[in-house]
Amino acid sequence: xxxxxxxxxxxxxxxxKFALDRLNVDAVLSSNKNEILAADKVIFPGVGEASSAMQxxxxxxxxxxxxxxxxxxxxxxxGMQLMCSHTEEGDTLGLGIFDVAVKRFKSDxxxxxxxxxxxxxxxYPLFHNIKxxxxxxxxxxxxxxxxxxxxxxxxxxxxxxxxxxxxxxxxVQFHPEKSSKAGSQLLLNFINLNL
Amino acid sequence: MLTKRIIPCLDIKDGxxxxxxxxxxxxxxxxxxxxxxxxAEQNADELVFLDISATEQKRKTLAVLVRKVAQAIxxxxxxxxxxxxxxxxAILLQNGADxxxxxxxxxxxxxLINKLAAQFGSQCIVVAIDARQINGQWMVHLVGGKxxxxxxxxxxxxxxxxxxxxxxxxxxxxxxxxxxGFANKALARIxxxxxxxxxxxxxxxxxxxxxxxxxxxxxxxxxxxxxxxFGEISIPRLKKELKNKQITIRI
Numbered sequence: 001x002x003x004x005x006x007x008x009x010x011x012x013x014x015x016x017k018f019a020l021d022r023l024n025v026d027a028v029l030s031s032n033k034n035e036i037l038a039a040d041k042v043i044f045p046g047v048g049e050a051s052s053a054m055q056x057x058x059x060x061x062x063x064x065x066x067x068x069x070x071x072x073x074x075x076x077x078x079g080m081q082l083m084c085s086h087t088e089e090g091d092t093l094g095l096g097i098f099d100v101a102v103k104r105f106k107s108d109x110x111x112x113x114x115x116x117x118x119x120x121x122x123x124y125p126l127f128h129n130i131k132x133x134x135x136x137x138x139x140x141x142x143x144x145x146x147x148x149x150x151x152x153x154x155x156x157x158x159x160x161x162x163x164x165x166x167x168x169x170x171x172v173q174f175h176p177e178k179s180s181k182a183g184s185q186l187l188l189n190f191i192n193l194n195l
Numbered sequence: 196m197l198t199k200r201i202i203p204c205l206d207i208k209d210g211x212x213x214x215x216x217x218x219x220x221x222x223x224x225x226x227x228x229x230x231x232x233x234x235a236e237q238n239a240d241e242l243v244f245l246d247i248s249a250t251e252q253k254r255k256t257l258a259v260l261v262r263k264v265a266q267a268i269x270x271x272x273x274x275x276x277x278x279x280x281x282x283x284x285a286i287l288l289q290n291g292a293d294x295x296x297x298x299x300x301x302x303x304x305x306x307l308i309n310k311l312a313a314q315f316g317s318q319c320i321v322v323a324i325d326a327r328q329i330n331g332q333w334m335v336h337l338v339g340g341k342x343x344x345x346x347x348x349x350x351x352x353x354x355x356x357x358x359x360x361x362x363x364x365x366x367x368x369x370x371x372x373x374x375x376g377f378a379n380k381a382l383a384r385i386x387x388x389x390x391x392x393x394x395x396x397x398x399x400x401x402x403x404x405x406x407x408x409x410x411x412x413x414x415x416x417x418x419x420x421x422x423x424x425f426g427e428i429s430i431p432r433l434k435k436e437l438k439n440k441q442i443t444i445r446i
Contacts, residue, residue, distance in 0.1 A: 011315075012288055012289075012291065012293065012319075014262075014265060014289060014290065014291045015265055015293065018266045018291060019269060021266065022266075022269065048314075048315060049313070049316055107390050110390050110391055110392050110415065111390060111391070112318050112361050112362075112391070112392070113197060114318070114361065114392045114415070115197050115198060115200050115240065115241075115392070116197070116240055116445045117196065117198070118196060135198065135445045137271055139271075139293075139318040139319075139361075140318070141318070155196065175271070178269065178270060178293065179269070179270075180235070180269050180270055183269060
């Protein structure tokens with residue numbers, strides 16, 4: 001299987017590569033359009049600030065490529081947020097794959113959220129063999145609201161979408177590569193998707 | 196619900212783990228990668244590596260270690276110790292560190308916090324603050340607590356949050372190594388003054404201390420070193436007991 005991690009200079013892609021190595025899954029880091037198009041699965045990571053990450057995507061033309069992909073695509077953290085319609089962070093237009101806006105947490109909770117939080121109302125197949133109320137590790141100041149594409153929820157001041165799915169596109173707000181065994185299970189579920 | 200975090204801290208010197216009492220009398224507690232793997236297995240929520248070596252090779256040695264740790268474990272970890280530039284941070288993040296912790300460099304050059312937050316995001320910038328009470332006032336100290344500054348702890352905490360720190364790691368030098376409990380009053384006040392997570396450090400010696408710092412200290416996470424390294428408290432047992440006492444914790 002041919003797995004590509006989209007390498008557009010936004011954050012710590014190495015951790016994800018190491019997590020896949022631990023699962024004996026080969027993956028290549030690439031920003032090459034042809035390599036991404038030819039991949040069986042595409043993982044779209046990202047940490048950092050939204051508007052500068054979006055600029056990096058635009059300067060490489062990946063902003064046009066990613067929404068057109070037909071193989072399974074998994075956005076992680078900022079990657080997932082950039083797949084949404086808009087984010088309040090830097091007032092940034094997203095890729096518009098998920099029909100939901102990303103907002104900043106209100107100050108009734110500590111911002112950023114840092115740590116392990118529970119996930120509920122999960123949809124299959126991404127959450128196969130992951131139990132309700134499992135803990136996943138998140139670091140985020142912004143969240144995608146609940147919407148018809150919500151594939152799992154987390155509560156932090158309010159209930160938000162910690163996972164989204166639409167057709168071949170998946171996104172998770174938490175970091176599966178840092179979420180111990182449950183996170184590894186989620187990565188394996190994505191790798192094993194048949195589409 | 197977001198859980199409270201238990202964080203073992205590994206002091207690193209020349210690639211090995213050490214921990215002293217009140218930052219003196221170093222004892223060797225083993226291989227950092229092996230310890231990290233063990234802690235991940237034991238359900239530690241996160242790890243902190245603090246590099247206290249002072250050699251010229253330090254940056255390179257640390258980057259190599261960070262890479263080995265990142266390959267070995269599937270929980271987040273923070274790296275600190277002598278970080279003083281954007282380049283220092285970039286090399287650690289590139290090798291797989293999730294967060295970096297700044298201490299003296301932030302005091303000497305507060306603007307560095309803004310720069311790092313802008314470039315890498317607040318989520319990976321921890322500011323470590325060491326403080327002790329002088330005539331009833333909490334004063335920030337540098338160089339492992341040896342050098343006093345004129346900074347008031349709470350003012351400094353507000354400033355680092357405003358400049359873009361994602362988290363504060365507060366060590367009470369008055370409590371560190373004493374195993375008499377965390378500095379809960381000061382911790383609670385930091386949590387009132389800033390709206391970013393606060394990690395309690397210094398003084399954890401038993402289950403009750405961790406309970407107290409989460410409840411009375413309002414800490415989001417608690418960090419300790421030797422009590423974990425030398426098996427005085429086992430993390431699985433600590434977490435189970437905290438959970439039994441209704442603390443929100445990941446088992």
